[in-house]
Amino acid sequence: MNHPQEASSALRARHDALVAVEPKLRIRDRAARLGVSEAELLAAGCGVQAVSLGTDLQAVFRELGSLGEVMALSRNDWCVHERHGAYTGIEADGGPMGIVLGPDIDLRLFFGAWRYVFAVTENERHSLQFFDKSGTAIHKVYRSADTDGAAWDALVARFASQAPVEVAPEAFAPSQDAAQPQDSAALRAHWLGLQDTHDFFAMLRKFKVTRVGALQSAGRDLAQAVPAGAVESMLQAAAQQALPIMCFVANRGIVQIHTGTVERLVRTGPWFNVLDPKFNLHLDTTAIASCWVVNKPTRDGWVTSLEAFAANGEMIVQFFGERKPGKAELPAWRALLQGLCSEPLAA
Known part of the structure; x- marks a missing residue:
């Protein structure tokens, strides 16, 4: 079994070879091509600088209100939703659900699926990225020209983990719901x-x-x-x-x-x-x-x-x-x- 550092080095080599052939692929697509999760690419430092912000994801999330104007991004495989504004009305008290009820950023949060969070720098663009237990991105917060840079840096410094994070993706159980109702x-x-x-x-x-x-x-x-x-x-x-x-x-x-x-x-x-x-x-x-x-x-x-x-x-x-x-x-x-x-x- 490979040492984690050796596995990361091997993944970086595979990643760099892919980027050399297809330099315009986005990280989500690069992960799919390589048969790994996006969070694994971040943890291995594939084309980005990524710092784990620990395991208390809700504590990190509660601090987003300090950042001022940012860009909030949530997506699934087929649709990307981006909204500029400030995080206000944040409710994330440690329970399985949370909410953000601001005039610009409006979110419903299901924390049972959340597992990893990183501060990411890619091509001089700064973001905070949250992932589920499968290593799939849930939510990304991008720094903009109107973001409070000092507050951003303070948040990253406060939560930055010195220990490298090991991403071990877990699959979600398939739905048991029927294709048609019984009645x-x-x-x-x-x-x-x-x-x-x-x-x-x-x-x-x-x-x-x-x-x-x-x-x-x-x-x-x-x-x-x-x-x-x-x-x-x-x-x-x-x-x-x-x-x-x-x-x-x-x-x-x-x-x-x-x-x-x-x-x-x-x-x-x-x-x-x-x-x-x-x-x-x-x-x-x-x-x-x-x-x-x-x-x-x-x-x-x-x-x-x-x-x-x-x-x-x-x-x-x-x-x-x-x-x-x-x-x-x-x-x-x-x-x-x-x-x-x-x-x-x-x-």
Whole structure:
């Protein structure tokens, strides 16, 4: 069995050989090519300077509010969500869940999946990067021209670990949820009794069914498949109407949310992009295997969302019209999503 230092040296050699052939690959893609996790590349110093910030990830996270304006990035395999702003309203008290409720950076945190954190310097760009137990990136925080540099350096100095971290990736257990509910009528009845959009996840757990399975069986007045191009056409319409939306991108450890209008939309090959000053979205539209308009009853009236899924059933991105609890859905948003559907939605 190789000594950890020897293993790191061997990984660096493989990494450098790959970079010599394909210098423009991003680190996530380099990790995939090499059959290792991104966190392993950082720990081995492959093309970056990386310092472990220890094992108390929530303690590090709580200090993000001291940094001032930064860029927060969360992504999954098919979609990248970037939001500029400050971390305010941080709640991370050591429990399994946390939240950031700021006007710019808005996050839901699921700390059970979190395992590693590094301060990273790559091509003179500084970031704080959080990873799950498989070594996959959960969340990255990038220093910007408006960041408090002294606070950043103090955070890194406070948590920097002198001992090298050993990344030992662990696979997540596969989902046991069924592709279809055992009782579609019971699921539909439960769906029709929802009082809050947040109750939807609990419904999926109750019926032990995948999200796509629930959408397929609920009835077309509650969930209606629409073409994959619906995301692009919706964003174009929202931009034309200056319609404020909410955009959710998630992975195992986080949900990152943007609320507001979108303006600059750019197609780059397979990627459809929002390139606004404070919000960037990069969506690989070729990965959209199914797309749905989803219709849920709440105590504030019906609420509709547009949801895109990958071939493996994982959600790529989700959109709502801007709203807060206690407020009805924006009529213009409702009309936009109904216009994507070939049949009427329940109302």
